[in-house]
Amino acid sequence: MRPDSPTSGAGSTRRTVEEHLAVILAATSASPAESVLLADAVGRTLAAPVLARVDVPLFDNSAMDGFAVRHADVADADAERPVTLRVVADIPAGSPVDPPLAPGEAARIMTGAPVPTAASAVIPVEDARGGFAASATAVVVTARPRSEGAHIRRRGEDVRAGAEVAPAGTVVGPLQAAAFAASGVDRVQVHRNPRVAVISTGSELAPTGGDFTRGQIPESNSILLASSCRQAGADVVSVTTVRDDDAAFSAALVHATEDLGADVVVTSGGVSAGAYEVVRSVLGDRISFVSVAMQPGEPQAFGRVGGALVFGLPGNPVSVAMSFEAFVRPALLALQGRSALHPPVLRLPAATGWRSKEGRRQFVPARIDRDDPSRWSVQPATAGGSGSHLAAGLARAEAYVVVPEDVSTVHAGDLVDVVMLS
Ligand code: AMP
Ligand code: MG
Numbered sequence: 482m483r484p485d486s487p488t489s490g491a492g493s494t495r496r497t498v499e500e501h502l503a504v505i506l507a508a509t510s511a512s513p514a515e516s517v518l519l520a521d522a523v524g525r526t527l528a529a530p531v532l533a534r535v536d537v538p539l540f541d542n543s544a545m546d547g548f549a550v551r552h553a554d555v556a557d558a559d560a561e562r563p564v565t566l567r568v569v570a571d572i573p574a575g576s577p578v579d580p581p582l583a584p585g586e587a588a589r590i591m592t593g594a595p596v597p598t599a600a601s602a603v604i605p606v607e608d609a610r611g612g613f614a615a616s617a618t619a620v621v622v623t624a625r626p627r628s629e630g631a632h633i634r635r636r637g638e639d640v641r642a643g644a645e646v647a648p649a650g651t652v653v654g655p656l657q658a659a660a661f662a663a664s665g666v667d668r669v670q671v672h673r674n675p676r677v678a679v680i681s682t683g684s685e686l687a688p689t690g691g692d693f694t695r696g697q698i699p700e701s702n703s704i705l706l707a708s709s710c711r712q713a714g715a716d717v718v719s720v721t722t723v724r725d726d727d728a729a730f731s732a733a734l735v736h737a738t739e740d741l742g743a744d745v746v747v748t749s750g751g752v753s754a755g756a757y758e759v760v761r762s763v764l765g766d767r768i769s770f771v772s773v774a775m776q777p778g779e780p781q782a783f784g785r786v787g788g789a790l791v792f793g794l795p796g797n798p799v800s801v802a803m804s805f806e807a808f809v810r811p812a813l814l815a816l817q818g819r820s821a822l823h824p825p826v827l828r829l830p831a832a833t834g835w836r837s838k839e840g841r842r843q844f845v846p847a848r849i850d851r852d853d854p855s856r857w858s859v860q861p862a863t864a865g866g867s868g869s870h871l872a873a874g875l876a877r878a879e880a881y882v883v884v885p886e887d888v889s890t891v892h893a894g895d896l897v898d899v900v901m902l903s
Contacts, residue, residue, distance in 0.1 A: 495772045498807055498842050505783055505808055508790060511818035512673040512744065519661055522653045524714060525671035526817040531646045534665035536637035541596045544632045548587040548609060548620050549600035552629045558622045563610060565621050587620055589613065596633050603632035640664060650820025675744045675816040677715040678737030679706045681722040682730060682750040682759050683796060701872055702749040702801045709805050710747065712903055713813040718743055725757040738789045744816065746789050747809055750796030753780040760793045768793065774886060776841035778804040798872035799863065803844035806881060827899045832858040834892045837884040846878035847899065859899050878902065
């Protein structure tokens with residue numbers, strides 16, 4: 482096995498993770514917008530702010546089941562001096578009635594029903610002697626409302642028609658969609674999903690379910706990349722595996738970029754300094770091949786081929802997983818117009834110690850010990866630390882740790898930066 486080695490070959494430059502990401506993001510602009518129904522908007526990113534079409538709430542309505550009253554009638558009511566009011570109307574939720582209330586009159590009202598224009602408070606049914614059963618024609622109020630307007634939800638108190646409910650760049654989740662629906666909005670402008678083609682390269686790769694002849698290994702990067710891209714909001718338009726053969730790789734690339742109109746092509750393998758580096762051989766003078774100060778994932782390629790952004794990731798599955806998180810995911814989010822490109826970072830104590838190569842930012846697939854909910858801790862998911870060939874350990878990973886360039890040893894108990902994987 483040859484590790485992902487630094488690209489010391491001609492034409493290579495060394496970059497920090499930030500520098501490489503900056504080059505990528507500078508080449509990335511948000512996809513065009515399209516209008517979609519709310520039901521189709523979840524998971525997509527707003528291309529324009531969503532403005533309320535109506536006031537929320539839409540009309541003054543009752544916060545309680547009870548009686549709509551004139552506040553002055555009951556301002557002094559209590560258990561010793563209860564106030565009796567005539568019940569002149571019944572207002573269930575959905576009722577359009579607006580009964581006039583003369584002094585001494587009340588309307589039975591249910592939660593969410595429009596409060597009569599003449600009413601200035603709602604008495605909860607708990608404050609009516611005998612409840613609804615005893616209040617068909619008259620209600621005995623045994624407690625004063627805490628203030629004028631008590632238990633009335635005012636029109637527009639949440640948001641006014643025309644006001645912003647969410648800004649452009651927001652990802653629409655179930656709660657956002659519900660807020661838009663409550664604001665009278667049924668369609669929103671979202672960015673088009675990026676179209677991604679995934680190409681795995683390597684003459685050693687064989688389909689995972691079959692038998693393997695000597696030298697062959699199960700192909701695992703394409704499922705990793707295709708599903709990661711989908712989770713990051715992309716439409717995966719093709720998933721291909723090609724041998725280390727220039728013509729085969731060129732054909733896959735042309736198919737992805739020209740026939741399928743991919744916005745992004747993500748390749749794995751064939752970018753480092755070995756003898757059969759098909760991505761480097763075909764694209765060597767069309768995109769940049771660089772060495773990034775990270776481990777794993779040091780050899781990286783990036784550039785534009787026709788209308789597509791091409792990410793040439795190294796081949797080792799752990800390198801692929803970490804390169805995806807460092808570079809491809811933020812780019813896919815930027816293509817969707819997402820305002821937050823970077824995931825939240827937790828600081829957790831390391832459960833064990835490990836070493837990290839100085840001068841490289843280390844990305845370590847990790848698992849989290851949650852036994853004590855108030856004291857999570859984190860440790861590498863792969864037995865051999867960050868060894869980038871230890872792919873089966875990925876099964877235990879639910880997060881990754883990022884160790885800064887200037888740290889060579891993580892000690893048990895050190896606080897480290899942790900990013901949860903979705
Ligand atoms: P490469 O960068 O092409 O030299 O690949 C580095 C290592 O990753 C080699 O050990 C490859 O066998 C392995 N590898 C490359 N592509 C894949 C893949 N699609 N699935 C599993 N392992 C891979
Ligand atoms: Mg290879």
